[in-house]
Amino acid sequence: MKNSINQITVIGSGVMGSQIAMVSALAGLKVYLQDISEESLKKAEESLSGHMKKRIAKGKLSSKEVNEAFSRLHFVTSLEEAVKETDFVIEAIVEKVDAKRQLFSEVDRLAPSHTIIATNSSTIVSSKLADVTNRPDKVCNVHFFNPVLVMELVEVVKGPHTSEETANTAVELVKQIKKTPILLNKEISGFVANRILGKIIDEAIYLLENDIATVEEIDLACTKALNHPIGPFALLDLTGIDVNFNIRQILYEETGDESQKPQNIIVEKYTNGEYGRKTGKGFYSYNF
Numbered sequence: 001m002k003n004s005i006n007q008i009t010v011i012g013s014g015v016m017g018s019q020i021a022m023v024s025a026l027a028g029l030k031v032y033l034q035d036i037s038e039e040s041l042k043k044a045e046e047s048l049s050g051h052m053k054k055r056i057a058k059g060k061l062s063s064k065e066v067n068e069a070f071s072r073l074h075f076v077t078s079l080e081e082a083v084k085e086t087d088f089v090i091e092a093i094v095e096k097v098d099a100k101r102q103l104f105s106e107v108d109r110l111a112p113s114h115t116i117i118a119t120n121s122s123t124i125v126s127s128k129l130a131d132v133t134n135r136p137d138k139v140c141n142v143h144f145f146n147p148v149l150v151m152e153l154v155e156v157v158k159g160p161h162t163s164e165e166t167a168n169t170a171v172e173l174v175k176q177i178k179k180t181p182i183l184l185n186k187e188i189s190g191f192v193a194n195r196i197l198g199k200i201i202d203e204a205i206y207l208l209e210n211d212i213a214t215v216e217e218i219d220l221a222c223t224k225a226l227n228h229p230i231g232p233f234a235l236l237d238l239t240g241i242d243v244n245f246n247i248r249q250i251l252y253e254e255t256g257d258e259s260q261k262p263q264n265i266i267v268e269k270y271t272n273g274e275y276g277r278k279t280g281k282g283f284y285s286y287n288f
């Protein structure tokens, strides 16, 4: 294994993947952001440029820093090109085990033998993926929070197959990209932050579905009584109701526990394609 990480690859150019790539490029790493969809890559580039312009306008970053970061950030559709010389892969594609397993097996075939392959998933622990590779000791979860450009914490999760060296390298990478790591020594679905957050969201949905208070009022209770930066419904719109639906579906399928099933309001919004900010409508409406 190499001592320092010079090049990383992020696979999947959605909201999470694109911002993981940007923070890494801003921290000085050479980054490949890969997606099979040209359109998704273009959207990612536009969105990142928009965020960077705002930071330049606020004086938080200089144009030079941003231009240099973009010169280190490569948007590509070819998986081979993206991983052939990389030190560290972070997968941030759809929350579906089969899709991730197929991708991990391809990356294992194409990437150098020293490369660590991590998933950004909070629900799919890396032991569900490691066995399709010939390097299970170099597989782990590296889980970021939305919006990645802002949220400081990253959870590094060691599976039973993950070597100490891999976990340490992942923790060092998180520090290298100027985030704060916590290391979980054992796999547990949801990890730390989302398990706590999940309880808050469940309670908010219970209160809404039982007509106790409105979306706006429940959010106000969290922002004005508990000092949360945004309420649980605004947060669901930010992170994606589709993501929440998929996560709950996986938890339900894994455990058979009826209480883990996506709640009616989540199913309704998911079925209507109301995923939150990304579709312009969720619990709130957005005009961009």
Ligand code: 3HC
Pocket: 051, 054, 055, 058, 060, 122, 144, 145, 146, 147, 148, 149, 150, 151, 194, 197, 229, 230, 235, 239, 243
């Ligand atoms: N993407 C990137 N940056 C964003 C952003 C977005 N969608 N929305 C806001 N920002 C940035 C702004 O540019 C600004 O940056 P600056 O400080 O460098 O200028 C900063 O965030 C503050 O933005 P605003 O002043 O416009 O708005 P707020 O003060 O309301 O902050 C927020 C926005 C940071 C999103 C804040 O509401 C917040 O912290 N919310 C809670 C987020 C949270 O709980 N995330 C965890 C979700 S769980 C998760 O991610 C798990 C995963 O598994 C899905």
